[in-house]
Amino acid sequence: MLFNSVVFLFAFLPVTYVVFWTLKSANSRYVWLTVTGYVFYGYWNWHFCFLMAFSTLVSYLAGLGFLRWDNSPRRRKYCLWIPIIVDLSLLGFFKYANFAMGTASGIAGWFGSDLQVPRLDIILPIGISFYTFHTISYIVDSYRRAIRPTRNFFEFSAYVSLFSQLIAGPIVRFRQIEEDLARIGTHDRTRWLWRGLSFFAVGLVEKVIIADTLAAFVDPALASYASLSTAGAWLAMLGYTFQIYFDFSGYSSMAVGLGYLFGLRIPQNFNSPYKALDPSDFWRRWHISLSSCLRDYVYIPLGGNRRGEWRAYCNLLFTMLVGGLWHGASWTFVVWGAYHGLLLAVHRRFAAKWDALPAPLKQPLMFLFVIVGWVFFRAADFTMAVTILRAMFLPTSGVLVPQPYLVLFVLLVAGWWSMAGPNVFDMRHSFTPRQRAIATVAFAVSLALIMGTRNSPFLYFQF
Amino acid sequence: MRIGETLGLVVLFAFSVEAACRVEDWVQFRTPILARERSQLDLLVRDATGMHGRAGGRFQKWSLNAFGMRGPDVTSAKPQGIVRIVTAGASETFGLYESPGHEYPRQLEDSLNGQFAKCGQIGAQVLNAAMPGMSLPTIDQDVRLRVSALKPDFVVLYATPAAYLEDAVPSAARPDSVAGHPAPLPMANAFFPRVAERIRVQLKSLIPTVVQDEIRRRQIRTTLLQHPPNWRFESVPAERVAAFQSDLRRAIGAIRAIGATPILVTHANRFAGSSVRDVATLRMWEKFYPRASGQTIVAFDSAARFATIAVARDSQTIVVDLPPILARSGKSVFADYAHFTDAGAALVAGSVTRSILDAERSHLPAACASGVSVSSRSVAPAASLAAR
Numbered sequence: 093m094l095f096n097s098v099v100f101l102f103a104f105l106p107v108t109y110v111v112f113w114t115l116k117s118a119n120s121r122y123v124w125l126t127v128t129g130y131v132f133y134g135y136w137n138w139h140f141c142f143l144m145a146f147s148t149l150v151s152y153l154a155g156l157g158f159l160r161w162d163n164s165p166r167r168r169k170y171c172l173w174i175p176i177i178v179d180l181s182l183l184g185f186f187k188y189a190n191f192a193m194g195t196a197s198g199i200a201g202w203f204g205s206d207l208q209v210p211r212l213d214i215i216l217p218i219g220i221s222f223y224t225f226h227t228i229s230y231i232v233d234s235y236r237r238a239i240r241p242t243r244n245f246f247e248f249s250a251y252v253s254l255f256s257q258l259i260a261g262p263i264v265r266f267r268q269i270e271e272d273l274a275r276i277g278t279h280d281r282t283r284w285l286w287r288g289l290s291f292f293a294v295g296l297v298e299k300v301i302i303a304d305t306l307a308a309f310v311d312p313a314l315a316s317y318a319s320l321s322t323a324g325a326w327l328a329m330l331g332y333t334f335q336i337y338f339d340f341s342g343y344s345s346m347a348v349g350l351g352y353l354f355g356l357r358i359p360q361n362f363n364s365p366y367k368a369l370d371p372s373d374f375w376r377r378w379h380i381s382l383s384s385c386l387r388d389y390v391y392i393p394l395g396g397n398r399r400g401e402w403r404a405y406c407n408l409l410f411t412m413l414v415g416g417l418w419h420g421a422s423w424t425f426v427v428w429g430a431y432h433g434l435l436l437a438v439h440r441r442f443a444a445k446w447d448a449l450p451a452p453l454k455q456p457l458m459f460l461f462v463i464v465g466w467v468f469f470r471a472a473d474f475t476m477a478v479t480i481l482r483a484m485f486l487p488t489s490g491v492l493v494p495q496p497y498l499v500l501f502v503l504l505v506a507g508w509w510s511m512a513g514p515n516v517f518d519m520r521h522s523f524t525p526r527q528r529a530i531a532t533v534a535f536a537v538s539l540a541l542i543m544g545t546r547n548s549p550f551l552y553f554q555f
Numbered sequence: 556m557r558i559g560e561t562l563g564l565v566v567l568f569a570f571s572v573e574a575a576c577r578v579e580d581w582v583q584f585r586t587p588i589l590a591r592e593r594s595q596l597d598l599l600v601r602d603a604t605g606m607h608g609r610a611g612g613r614f615q616k617w618s619l620n621a622f623g624m625r626g627p628d629v630t631s632a633k634p635q636g637i638v639r640i641v642t643a644g645a646s647e648t649f650g651l652y653e654s655p656g657h658e659y660p661r662q663l664e665d666s667l668n669g670q671f672a673k674c675g676q677i678g679a680q681v682l683n684a685a686m687p688g689m690s691l692p693t694i695d696q697d698v699r700l701r702v703s704a705l706k707p708d709f710v711v712l713y714a715t716p717a718a719y720l721e722d723a724v725p726s727a728a729r730p731d732s733v734a735g736h737p738a739p740l741p742m743a744n745a746f747f748p749r750v751a752e753r754i755r756v757q758l759k760s761l762i763p764t765v766v767q768d769e770i771r772r773r774q775i776r777t778t779l780l781q782h783p784p785n786w787r788f789e790s791v792p793a794e795r796v797a798a799f800q801s802d803l804r805r806a807i808g809a810i811r812a813i814g815a816t817p818i819l820v821t822h823a824n825r826f827a828g829s830s831v832r833d834v835a836t837l838r839m840w841e842k843f844y845p846r847a848s849g850q851t852i853v854a855f856d857s858a859a860r861f862a863t864i865a866v867a868r869d870s871q872t873i874v875v876d877l878p879p880i881l882a883r884s885g886k887s888v889f890a891d892y893a894h895f896t897d898a899g900a901a902l903v904a905g906s907v908t909r910s911i912l913d914a915e916r917s918h919l920p921a922a923c924a925s926g927v928s929v930s931s932r933s934v935a936p937a938a939s940l941a942a943r
Contacts, residue, residue, distance in 0.1 A: 098757045308583070498582065525560060532564045536571035543753035544579050 118277030122246035129253025155241030191421030219259030256350035262381035279355030288352030295345030303339035321490035325483035334506035409433035600737035606728030636677035644713035648685035652890035662904035690725030691802035716859030840892035
């Protein structure tokens with residue numbers, strides 16, 4: 093089910109909201125959030141509900157294990173590694189099995205072998221990367237005693253299957269939401285209501301009006317990438333750069349807004365990343381929940397920057413490779429991760445020189461680096477990536493994107509908003525008559541577009 | 556909030572929704588902001604030249620040219636060196652589910668032009684004369700009264716056999732006006748809220764498939780109750796197959812009479828050759844032809860396929876036998892019981908391209924016919940152009 097679908101807006105959400113606030117006890121609300129999470133997830137493919145339930149149960153039992161064997165380091169290690177291995181095995185099978193076998197075939201081919209590994213007919217369960225990270229972060233934080241595991245199964249299952257963050261994040265850690273979950277039975281319904289609606293409306297505008305409008309031109313242009321001219325390639329990649337931002341940021345804004353509607357404060361996931369002045373700044377602003385997870389669960393355990401400069405560079409590179417692979421089972425994602433790892437390492441090495449550059453130069457330069465990275469992220473294969481990069485940086489004749497003037501107009505709006513305007517957390521969510529009128533128009537336009545031809549899924553669903 | 560402000564916001568909301576629908580239609584499909592077509596039915600006219608598309612009609616993704624044919628504008632006179640092809644048929648040819656520009660006639664044009672470009676030929680022009688609901692007698696009439704003026708080289712005929720399972724055997728559409736031009740749609744139509752159609756579609760999509768199927772089942776039952784018990788065709792009615800065959804021969808004659816080469820395409824459906832029945836989808840088809848059971852419709856379609864091949868053999872006409880091609884493809888080619896997806900339309904276009912190139916072989920360099928992405932086995936030419 094999509095946030096930007098009629099069934100969600102006019103059936104699922106109202107029913108979930110009304111029943112939630114009709115229920116009084118914390119436990120009944122946990123149960124209700126669990127049930128609605130599974131309905132939300134099962135609307136796509138109910139078979140995979142069992143997978144999520146299994147993952148939830150294993151992590152919950154591990155949490156109970158931490159409580160029971162508080163003074164037994166050996167058993168605590170079992171409680172740490174068994175569920176992590178289970179979770180990563182599921183993720184590995186469903187997301188990376190074909191990638192691994194394809195890579196094995198490719199490597200065998202280099203050595204002259206004609207090893208043909210059959211491709212498995214596997215459907216990637218939607219959102220598996222997100223809820224796997226939810227459960228793993230819970231287990232690791234429990235092990236580190238950063239949180240106290242819950243004994244209430246439904247509290248935990250409500251956390252894992254919370255529909256607002258279930259299939260495309262943000263990756264909310266239990267410790268970030270623990271307090272709100274614990275007080276779920278005593279929340280004041282009206283306290284966050286208008287703020288939640290406002291966040292949701294802003295997210296809807298980001299997704300439906302900006303991201304999907306750009307997608308209508310970018311997708312066909314990139315589908316015939318070989319025929320793009322230099323200007324066409326730049327327009328298409330600029331379009332994609334803003335499309336992916338407004339798509340994912342829109343989803344995150346809606347997720348935060350939905351959280352507020354149920355009294356749960358979901359943390360910020362995007363902080364105007366295209367305002368970033370350097371690679372580290374970018375990763376403090378882009379997909380914050382993922383980058384902080386990678387920092388806390390990969391980079392720091394590897395030693396971070398505590399073991400010398402070169403080790404820090406290697407750690408950065410490895411962490412970003414994991415980040416790239418997390419996004420998808422493809423070498424283009426790996427290269428995208430490596431590219432950002434290199435950017436981070438090079439910036440770390442030459443930080444003083446970079447910082448000496450004037451800010452009006454740093455922001456566009458950083459933006460340019462980001463666009464180049466998106467080429468690998470978007471490309472289906474390296475042929476596509478190289479063709480687009482060649483068209484961007486070498487004079488190439490060809491075609492423009494369809495309706496280039498409209499695209500330029502949307503790009504200007506998107507560019508202003510993302511690079512100079514306020515993000516959803518910067519906005520004042522008060523409701524003056526003028527703001528009410530603007531919100532009404534924005535919601536009406538979004539709704540008209542949703543009911544038309546634009547009921548498109550969010551880009552991050554595929555991860 | 557005061558009542559006045561609330562009312563103001565409601566009006567603003569309604570105005571914004573409607574304005575957004577119209578602007579989106581314009582941006583996506585170039586539909587005029589004040590277009591008068593309210594539904595797909597408004598694209599259809601009946602005048603002194605029979606039943607055909609409305610000149611310049613625009614509704615959602617469907618855009619008709621000055622001849623009332625789906626596709627870009629063309630001149631009446633055929634440009635020098637161009638091979639002109641007219642595609643005739645009903646909704647399958649007109650295109651219902653394909654994304655704009657991906658209905659089979661447009662893909663046929665792309666495919667032919669791609670082939671012709673290889674060998675330095677000028678190109679092909681495909682005019683899509685099909686409209687939903689056109690039966691063979693109406694196509695015959697359209698060929699004689701309108702298509703003849705366009706001087707096509709080929710007419711590709713993809714008839715809908717199921718039309719012969721209606722209450723009565725199809726006949727040529729009667730003009731509802733003797734005027735040369737159809738009456739324009741009322742100006743009031745331009746102000747009909749377009750959001751209403753979007754809401755209708757959304758509400759329908761919210762109804763679970765099971766419930767939709769049950770509604771259709773009841774509608775069929777109600778229709779049956781209004782007729783005598785033996786009204787329904789429980790097996791393939793031979794006289795209807797004969798009528799289909801006879802009308803097909805007449806249509807071929809009409810096409811040849813205007814100096815064009817007919818190409819027949821046998822009708823394909825989702826269920827042919829499959830033992831697995833998607834009951835809900837079959838019932839969608841049955842709802843349109845309640846006089847026949849679902850099984851009978853499928854069997855009739857199959858009988859019509861063999862009848863088409865027989866007619867092609869007798870009349871030395873080129874025929875593209877589509878069902879085996881689509882069945883072999885392994886792709887998702889049908890969006891419902893018989894209408895194509897983009898991929899399905901591409902296969903049809905590829906198959907017809909091959910048959911046209913075969914027919915034109917004597918006039919074209921060999922390079923033209925190479926590399927069409929459809930196996931030559933998929934086309935069964937009952938006769939070549941030379942044999943005619």
